[in-house]
Amino acid sequence: MHFMTALKAAWRQRDSLLCVGLDPDPAKFPAHLAGRPQAIFEFCRDIVDATADLVCAFKPQIAYFAAHRAEDQLEALIDHIHERHPGTPVILDAKRGDIGSTAEQYAVEAFERFRADAITVNPYMGRDSVEPYLAYGDKGVILLCRTSNPGGSDLQFLDVGGEKLYERVARLVAEEWNASGNCGLVVGATFPAEIARVREIVGEVPLLVPGIGAQGGDIAATVAAGCTADGTGLMINSSRAILYAGKNEDFAAAARSVAQDTRAAINAHR
């Protein structure tokens, strides 16, 4: 299924703009998982099963798997999502960015090896570094635009001929790279005014918004700034606040409870 079709269906059917980020850190896992060889998979699987009906997407962060030699567990996790929770889009948060021939390899990694429905991509190397992902057609390509971290301003907020660099990226995506309608943009929740500005530039293009929860972004301001006219258009990501809501064997139930509250908090402002 086309990523955008699946995303729109998930927004509607689950009545949710919540994306749960899967950033598994074994040091924060409940004690009963310690030492288990598939602990990363098992932890994420239980989070997924406890929250799938509440989310519009899952977003595994590949760095957390790669640091632990756990690519096989990431493969198993995404397979599990596709099999048990069909129709739930999986965004591989990889922020890749390289010349075309190398980007082709990363696209194989994301879309064929890991079977992700979408990938996050860094725009610094320009159009031909993005095209190999766009060429898949039915996959989502979510470009970094205005990131939620403090250093995000170092380059993204520079003035480039009457607009900021992040605005130029938004415009490049909206006017050129999104010809097939499969692009999205990353805009941090820590900057609601800039979410509004990006929304103004890109029309209906979906925005992936990290930075609520542990990073301190405001839900009401994010929804007000970023929703499209039909009250969708956003994938509002929360990772740590949900994953580590509980510290014991009931961690998945604790995660579900926080996910429910977060979805409700978002929906209260739509």
Place this chain on the structure above:
Amino acid sequence: MHFMTALKAAWRQRDSLLCVGLDPDPAKFPAHLAGRPQAIFEFCRDIVDATADLVCAFKPQIAYFAAHRAEDQLEALIDHIHERHPGTPVILDAKRGDIGSTAEQYAVEAFERFRADAITVNPYMGRDSVEPYLAYGDKGVILLCRTSNPGGSDLQFLDVGGEKLYERVARLVAEEWNASGNCGLVVGATFPAEIARVREIVGEVPLLVPGIGAQGGDIAATVAAGCTADGTGLMINSSRAILYAGKNEDFAAAARSVAQDTRAAINAHR
């Protein structure tokens, strides 16, 4: 050993500015390797053993391993380089770029799991996205500045207050991020004038220069534009032209021959 110490020693001892890029594409391997489970490792190992005395560094491109589920072969390859060719710096070409907590995971991946001596990093997310790599101190952190691909101009060539974005990145690195002296910059051989401009901005900071060989960059212009006063300062990368110089069982000897010619062509202009 500190990456910069190893690099300077390799420049001098091997009398070489040549970096061999390890971008293994099984479709281009000699026929006798077809179907072998460790073909990626074996191919790269033979290239490494045939060229190590001719290079200042090796640069494995992680995408080519990840697309083939071959992270274990990348680990084995880097172990092999450290054991058989000690003192040869290994640059993991990964172009990572993410918020601090995620960058910490990528740094573990690159420096602890894969035992790389340096990593390439994308600057788009700014200072705190780079700091976790810098924190390793003895590892090299090589920031994308002016890349060799056609789309490189889309953002990097934008004017930001009287300079180009790539010049701002070079200045940020030289004036702020390189406080511990472990930074380098990527500047494509396809733009010699911009290599010269970056050299002017950054002083002695080493430049990793892809784009000669298959991508068409000019060796004489690259050396003239980029060398420091002592005739070093560059890691001039060639991948495909060396890796796929031969198509048969003698591929490693063919690679050595092209590597010798490339080193000589570089040295003729130093």
